[in-house]
Amino acid sequence: MLLKLKENLSEKCNKAILGFFGFAGKFEKNNKFNISVICLACVVLFALAFFMNSMTHLALDDYAYNFIFIEDGGESDEVINTGGRVETVGDIITSMKAHYNTVNGRITLHFIVQLMLLLGKPVFNVFNSAMLVLLVILLYLHCKGTNKRHSAPMFLFMAFAVWSFAPALSYTVWWLDGSINYLWGSVFRLIALLPFRLYYDSGKLSHQALLFLPIQLMCAVAGSTNENMSAAFIGVAFLFVLLYRIKGIKIPAWSVIGILFAIAGYLFMMLAPGVFIRLEMNYQTTLLKYIVIVLSNVVIRLLPFIAAALALAYVLHTLKVKEKPCFALPVIYMLGALAGALIMLFSTFFPERAWFGVVLMAIISVGMLLYQLILRDYAVVRNVVLVGVLCWTVWCGVSYARGAYDAVLVDEKFDKREAYIIEQRELGNYDLVLRGIKTEEERSPHYGLADIGDDPEHYRNRYLAEYYGLNSIVEGENKDY
DSSP states (O other): OHHHHHHHHHHHHHHHHHHHHHHHHHHHHOHHHHHHHHHHHHHHHHHHHHHHHHHOOOOGGGTGGGEEEOOTTOOOSSOOOEEEEOOSHHHHHHHHHHHHHHTOSOHHHHHHHHHHHHHOHHHHHHHHHHHHHHHHHHHHHHHHTTOOOOOHHHHHHHHHHHHHHSSOHIIIIISHHHHIIIIIHHHHHHHHHHHHHHHHHHSOOTTHHHHHHHHHHHHHHHHTSOHHHHHHHHHHHHHHHHHHHHHTOOOOHHHHHHHHHHHHHHHHHHTOHHHHHHHTTOOOSOHHHHHHHHHHHHHHHHHHHHHHHHHHHHHHHHSOOSSOOOOHHHHHHHHHHHHHHHGGGGSSOOOGGGGHHHHHHHHHHHHHHHHHHHTTOOHHHHHHHHHHHHHHHHHHHHHHHHHHHHHHHHHHHHHHHHHHHHHHHHTTOOEEEEOOOOOOOTTSTTTTOOOOOSOTTSHHHHHHHHHTTOSEEEEOOOOOO
């Protein structure tokens, strides 16, 4: 009897395994099936992102960006001088002029920050969720190129890689100001770089005349988004043009002019008077110590990607197939990642969130090699990739659930605090003691986002007080909420 049960169990397991790998075969042979799974994944990703965005409250500089920046009164180390509230697009233009002169040259993205705050957080939640989906799509398209064969496991690999490896998600994906600077900035750069990538595959680009002006506009925007990754974008675009020459394909005019527009955008950003003001303020350690920190972080953060890329390149090289693997493109994107990191040696401050664009370039480099491996149609490769994606799905699901549960708890704390602030303000109390809100859950959207402190003159306390129309706010014990 026991022997028969073992045989039945073994038979069912074998059928399940065969059924799973039979299902896996659909990813190899059925392009429409892959597209359907990718579309479903986009819907799920948008829903998950929208929930996290809805649980994320304004933080840090968000409160200051609700007001018009002004140049009067000088500039201090941390406090931005502001006037009245932003109520029109004209107010934003006035604000960005002062921002350019006193803070930094990233006024393209900070214009969007103030516009989103003007439209309201619910509107931003929708746009930001769509931007995260668009980021994953762009990562996938950069890996796939013009190849007509889709791979749903590859698309999921991109989504899971962002969730697992992109640093400081609370700062770069959920926080309003931070997400526009890093998530949206990365999307703009990848859109601008996509024509360079697609042209390399076939030596032609559909509707070139129609796309000429949009390409130049996106290149100018890409060049003005971020101090380190905009420079890396220019370098990668130049390497693409160099590859065109090596490959013997015509160098299109839009690519050269696009690089010039990107350089113009970069110079416009970097030559802002506000940049030089901030440079004088932000030296935080000795030069030698700073160089050691940056180089050690380059090794820690990029070495795993380089090792994975080398391993995949070795496997591709050893496989006996007619179509030779392409190693030039993965090298370009990895060089872009290295450039984005090493450029920060010329900066005075390298926050964790600045690694976001660097890691995305490294993810593309590895993803390109993995996509080429999937195309080889080896059943072993296909099954290993699918099992890996399945296990990764489970891990990401558990990780997301933990972060989402914590996000709900933190959201309740923010709602209670805000209700208390409004209640006390109506009672005529304009100097409040509030409990700080922090979380230790790494995947929570508020993880690492600094809250108010015990110094009422600290810029975070001042911004929050100004936002709610109070005289002062300080962190402390409060039993009323």
